[in-house]
Amino acid sequence: MIRATHRWPGILALALLCILSLSGAALSVFPAAERLSAPQAEVGLTVAVLADRIQAAYPGVEQIRRAPSGRITAYWFDQGIPGAAVIDPATGQGVALADPNPVLRWLTNLHRSLFLGDAGRITIAMGAVAMLVLALSGVVLVVGRVGGWRRWFARLHGPRANRLHVEIARVAVTGLVLSSGTALWMTASTFDLVPDSGPALAMPAEVSGEMGFALAHIPVLGQTPVTALRELSFPFPGDATDVYTLRTDHGMGYLDQGTGALLGWENLTGWARLSEIMIMLHTGRGAAGLGLILGLLTLGVPALGVTGLWVWLAGRRGRPRIRGNQPMSRADTIVLVGSEGGSTWGFAATLHAALTNAGQRVHIGPMSAFAPERYAAAQRIILLAATYGDGAAPASASGFLARLRAHNTAPRIPLAVVGFGDRSFPAYCAFAEEVAAVADAQGWPQLVPFDTVNRQSPQDFARWGRALGEALGIALDLFHQSVPPRTETLTLVSRRDYGAEVQAPTAILRFALPRVSLWQRVTGGGFARFVAGDLIGILPEGSTLPRLYSLASARRDGFLEIVVKKHPGGLCSGQLAALEPGDRVRAFLRSNPGFHVGQDRVPLILIGAGTGIGPLAGFVRGNARHRPIHLFFGLRHPDSDFLYGDEMSLWLAQQRLTRLVTAVSRRARPRYVQDALREDATEVVQLIRDGARVMVCGGRDMAAGVADALADILAPTGLTPAGLKAEGRYVEDVY
Incomplete structure (x- = not known):
């Protein structure tokens, strides 16, 4: 139910939500720009002094307004001709025209009503409802996916579109809830669905009937800082019964033009203050920095729409x-x-x-x-x-x-x-x-x-x-391939052969990187992005069934490298074993995020045997940051199949590899990696207690032996391989 509630408002209202978010993001820039460009009042300046300066410059001043950005605008009549200007409060003189920004006006009308009047406002309100439903249901879904509020920013796995959708959502959701909730409040206020929030002060019944009291000496104006001013309206010229009207952040009142006395005052109500907070949160007026942040967060809506649509279409496909x-x-x-x-x-x-x-x-x-x-x-x-x-x-x-x-x-x-x-x-x-x-x-x-x-x-x-x-009671061979692979041609540039003496012919094959198009670089398609531990699928001649091999290199290494053992009767391994430099194969790349080392600095315990050394060697080769890596490597004989033996010494010297432990099985006393782990139990246990991650690559029997060995040596600590797997600290690439 939650998924349907989240999915369909997003799909049906995608275009409207994009219009709302993009126009809202654009509008969020204007309060900040106005704040930066408008002359600001000096500290301690009062309304009395400001009004006196402006009246001296513009004797026919009719009204003074101060925007939340601090911009002060004066309106006047000069011989019956109206005028308006942005005021420098230090002088009372105009410094810029007060004409409305046509782009701002256009964006505001688009954002508020789609240029459709009340019908448009109702449509916008429906869009805000859809956005609020999407945001709240998205919160529930994200919490469910990551396993609770405490794991809100936990590492994500799965398809790229799904991960990107959630990553954007959990950053942008706060802004979306604020924007949509405040938009609904403002719409409700427009249609009088919330209590009238403005002061309702009646005009004074009695005035002095006098005129001409000096602005600079009016007590209330002298006590009101400019930073609290919203509007000061002047009496109509020649009308002794008219009064000054003052509006501030605290309320409104009337002032006698002949005596300067305060004739009446009413503070802002709680509803008025709440409405102002809603307007500030939605528009950024009075909080330009917050407005920019919310505007930036609302830009997540188009991205969420695109990735959400991508996820939905991928699900349908x-x-x-x-x-x-x-x-x-x-x-x-x-x-x-x-x-x-x-x-x-x-x-x-x-x-x-x-x-x-x-x-x-x-x-x-x-x-x-x-x-x-x-x-x-x-x-x-x-x-x-x-x-x-x-x-x-x-x-x-x-x-x-x-x-x-x-x-x-x-x-x-x-x-x-x-x-x-x-x-x-x-x-x-x-x-x-x-x-x-x-x-x-x-x-x-x-x-x-x-x-x-x-x-x-x-x-x-x-x-x-x-x-x-x-x-x-039937032969059931399940070869699953999610998407038919689009292969590319790889050219072998070098090979190193091992294992002939122990009847286990094995080769390290290095291929040149294929050409990558600009589109592939942008989207990560083809061989544009890969790291050690990802998989390369080789399509042997005469077959449509690919064979997957773990990569022993990353894109930054400048080549593709795999380790291949020739199996008796193996179609793909036989063809790869026969390759010579210059020969070509058809291949595709498959991401394997479950067997990546990640970007953290926790120690690694790498365990592999035979060709399982491939991705582990790639991890060590790429360890330029000198992350602690302890490698347990099982081989048959050091003179025949010590894969990467020459590089191991170099990597130890470069501190890319912290420690190397080998286990040789073709000796008088056979020794396997699980035996090496048991012999090194104290060190292994301490590393795991300190947060080390265990990565195992190789045959299934070897992996089972490693799991049993770790279960035994960890038993006194209360830790288990299953528990480490649940924490993402024990991963396998097993074949």
């Missing part, structure tokens, strides 16, 4: 049109999807295609449409469930848990749940876990054990697919 999608009543396999941004639908399409090719009749739909009573032919239900924010249900799973709990019939259909999420969030796959727990409590038979897919990992999904295939 993420729901692929499923060819051959069977009606739910005839399908033997029901696949239900819970997705927020749309990416999980792509995995569902991959699963649908694989099951259909295996002879299954498959229906795909949203989890929100869960209806077991309509699954007449169903033999299994598969739930692909992402998690939104702090463990909430994603958009397409709205109401699913309530329906699952309310299902009263004894379940007969086996059910499988796979969660999609991001391990760096505390509530990793929390919604999917809750779904699995409720299904188990309701008695649903389990088709395969609950499993998870981290950061949309194709490898995790393929692993889960193999388990599903075994349960169904």
Whole structure:
């Protein structure tokens, strides 16, 4: 409900909100410019002295006004001809024409009413309501996504558009709430929907009937500083019954022109002061700095509109049109999807295609449409469930848990749940876990054990697919690719070979950077931006299935580098192993933000074996700031496959690498990285206690051994690898 409340006002009112925000931002400049250009009254100057100076310069002065910016304007008649000027309070002389700024007038009319009078004001009010709803619902959504108010500025993960949308929102939301709320107040005031806030002082019934009392000697004017003045109106010439009218920051009163006596006074009401605060917050009048800040924040509206529309369209694109999608009543396999941004639908399409090719009749739909009573032919239900924010249900799973709990019939259909999420969030796959727990409590038979897919990992999904295939008794190979890759040509410039003596031929392959267009530089497309730890997909000849390799270099290094081990019968590794300098391959880049070192300065514990050294070497190579890095590297024999051995000595000397620990497995006493960790337990525990981040890269068996070793050595401290993962301090790139 909150998402719909947030989404549709933004989409429907996008053009109006952009007009409001852009015109409001432009208007916010004028109070500051006026403040800077207008002559300001000297400290201690009174209204009596100011009025006397202006009257001496312009004997026919009729009115003096002071704007919140401090600009003083005088209006007069000279032989029946009206005049007006901006006044220098030091002399009482005019220094500039008081003609209204036509650009300001045009922008004001656009911003207030779209040049449509009352109808325009009502339209603007509706836009302000939409902006307020968007801002408040956005706050709720951001709090849910980051996991609470205390994590308001927590690091974000996910698609670029989603991250940019939230980053802008959590900075701009305060200004948007103030701008929209004050706009509604001002509109309500225009239509008399709030109490009349101005003083209602009646004209005095009795006056002295005299004229000509010197302005400089009127007591009230002599006691009122110019900084408090708003307006002083003079009596009509020759009319002894007329009076001076004084308006200040505190109220208004009437003064006898013949005696200077105060004939009546009324202070501003509470409503009046509240209205003035609302006007100040909305326009910046009287608070030019605040106005500029709010104007700058409102510029976030177009950016939020563009990124929000981008997110919405991406979500719609993420729901692929499923060819051959069977009606739910005839399908033997029901696949239900819970997705927020749309990416999980792509995995569902991959699963649908694989099951259909295996002879299954498959229906795909949203989890929100869960209806077991309509699954007449169903033999299994598969739930692909992402998690939104702090463990909430994603958009397409709205109401699913309530329906699952309310299902009263004894379940007969086996059910499988796979969660999609991001391990760096505390509530990793929390919604999917809750779904699995409720299904188990309701008695649903389990088709395969609950499993998870981290950061949309194709490898995790393929692993889960193999388990599903075994349960169904079919061969199920799930190769998922969210978007068909657009490849570019890479040219090999050098190679270094290792491992032949230990029957593990491995090569460090370095490719030249491809040309990058201006558009790619702006948008980050192609190979314009990458860092060590990102993935490069290589398309081998004769295949449409790419092989992903972790990058051992960053864009700033000036080359692309990967570490490849030749596998028996491996199509891609075999072709890469045969490359010579000058040969070319087709490749694409895929960001892997879950395996980046980040910009902080906490120590790193890097653990890798074999080709897993690739991205870890890239991290060390890029450590120009001398961040503490402790590297545990597993190899077979130092004379054959000590990858980056020459560079390691240099990096140690340059302090890019703090410490190197090697574990050699092809010796009389085999030693693996997990053994090295246990032997170095005291140092490792102290580093982790001090906030170190652990990054593991390599084979799955090695990673499992590392996790077990860390669990043992951390046990006395109360820390666990799972807890570190939840904090984002233990990450893996495992194959």
